[in-house]
Amino acid sequence: EAGVAQSPRYKIIEKRQSVAFWCNPISGHATLYWYQQILGQGPKLLIQFQNNGVVDDSQLPKDRFSAERLKGVDSTLKIQPAKLEDSAVYLCASSPGVTGGYEQYFGPGTRLTVT
Amino acid sequence: QQPVQSPQAVILREGEDAVINCSSSKALYSVHWYRQKHGEAPVFLMILLKGGEQKGHEKISASFNEKKQQSSLYLTASQLSYSGTYFCGTERWGSGTYKYIFGTGTRLKVLA
Numbered sequence: 001e002a003g004v005a006q007s008p009r010y011k012i013i014e015k016r017q018s019v020a021f022w023c024n025p026i027s028g029h030a031t032l033y034w035y036q037q038i039l040g041q042g043p044k045l046l047i048q049f050q051n052n053g054v055v056d057d058s059q060l061p062k063d064r065f066s067a068e069r070l071k072g073v074d075s076t077l078k079i080q081p082a083k084l085e086d087s088a089v090y091l092c093a094s095s096p097g098v099t100g101g102y103e104q105y106f107g108p109g110t111r112l113t114v115t
Numbered sequence: 116q117q118p119v120q121s122p123q124a125v126i127l128r129e130g131e132d133a134v135i136n137c138s139s140s141k142a143l144y145s146v147h148w149y150r151q152k153h154g155e156a157p158v159f160l161m162i163l164l165k166g167g168e169q170k171g172h173e174k175i176s177a178s179f180n181e182k183k184q185q186s187s188l189y190l191t192a193s194q195l196s197y198s199g200t201y202f203c204g205t206e207r208w209g210s211g212t213y214k215y216i217f218g219t220g221t222r223l224k225v226l227a
Contacts, residue, residue, distance in 0.1 A: 033215070042117075042202050042217035043157065055212040091156060100144045100206045100213035101164050106156035 002026065004107035006092050012113045018080035021110045025073070025094030032069055033104060034077050035091040043091055049075065050098050082114045116141065118205050118218035126224045132191045135221045137203030139184040144213060146179050146186040147204035150197075157202060160188070190223070198225045 005024040013019050025032050031050050035043035046065065048056040052072040060067070064083070069075040079086055089111050093104040118139045125133055137146060145164045148171070149157035161171025163179035163186060171177075176189045190197055203218040 035217075042220045044217070045215055048212075048215065050212075056210075056214060100208070101162060101168075101170075103147065103159040103162055103170070104149075104157075104204075105159065109156055 004092055004094050004105055006090075006107035006110055008110055009108060010111050010113075012115065013082055015084055015114055016081040018078065019082055019112065020076055020078045021090050021092075021112075023075045023077070023092030023107060025075070025092070026096075026105055029094035029096050029105075030072075030098045031095040031102070032075050033091075033093040033095070034067055034075070035093065037089045037091055037109070039088075046077070079112075082112075084114050087112055087114045117216055118203055120201075120203060120218040120221045122221060123219070124222040124224075126226065127193050127197075128226055129193060129195060131193055132189070133193060133223065135188045135190070135201050135203075135223070137186045137188075137205070137218050139205050139207075141184065141205070141207050143179075143181075143184050143205050143207050145206045146177075147206070148175070148177060148186075148188050149202045149204060149217075150199045151202065152199040160201075193223075193225045195225050195227060198223055 034046045037043045046060045047067045049069040052069045067077045089109040091109045092107045095102045095104045121136045147162050148160040151157040160175050179186045201221045206213045
């Protein structure tokens with residue numbers, strides 16, 4: 001079974017530029033998560049989708065971050081414009097269930113550096 | 116609101132045991148445990164659900180005290196491969212969905 005795929009793996013941009021990340025979850029997984037992980041900290045949930053609907057985006061900085069999940073499968077996360085404090089690893093995870101109590105499978109992440 | 120883990124860091128010799136704790140101020144539906152090695156993504160270890168059900172790896176053991184909203188991960192006869200950062204993830208029902216949040220993390224180093 002293929003795992004969660006993410007691209008690109010690394011990205012370096014200047015502040016005020018825009019960037020987009022892509023995630024392809026495990027086939028059949030209904031729930032998809034985007035996390036931001038700053039060095040030395042735990043992953044922070046940015047947005048959670050169930051199928052193609054948003055169920056939690058309470059910690060997404062909506063003035064600069066946006067995300068969508070196309071046809072309930074692939075997802076993109078965009079930052080526009082980027083700030084220095086956005087430097088982090090962006091993790092995508094998927095889960096088979098739509099209720100609680102299911103494990104999450106993580107992709108390799110995208111390491112973003114904003115200069 | 117973020118679950119607090121203790122200790123923050125621990126160093127062990129191979130074969131020694133360790134306990135990592137996770138404490139939440141909110142009523143929880145489940146607690147998840149993940150291990151993350153440097154430069155890699157978190158890997159699922161175990162889920163403990165309200166009511167006592169557990170799902171996870173056979174070699175990992177953990178407990179969930181629903182009254183105290185605390186969970187503990189027990190690492191016995193540690194191996195070098197156990198090194199990494201351990202995170203608990205908590206689920207609670209709120210605003211019509213299950214809210215998920217990771218804990219503060221515990222760095223574990225196993226020495227030969």
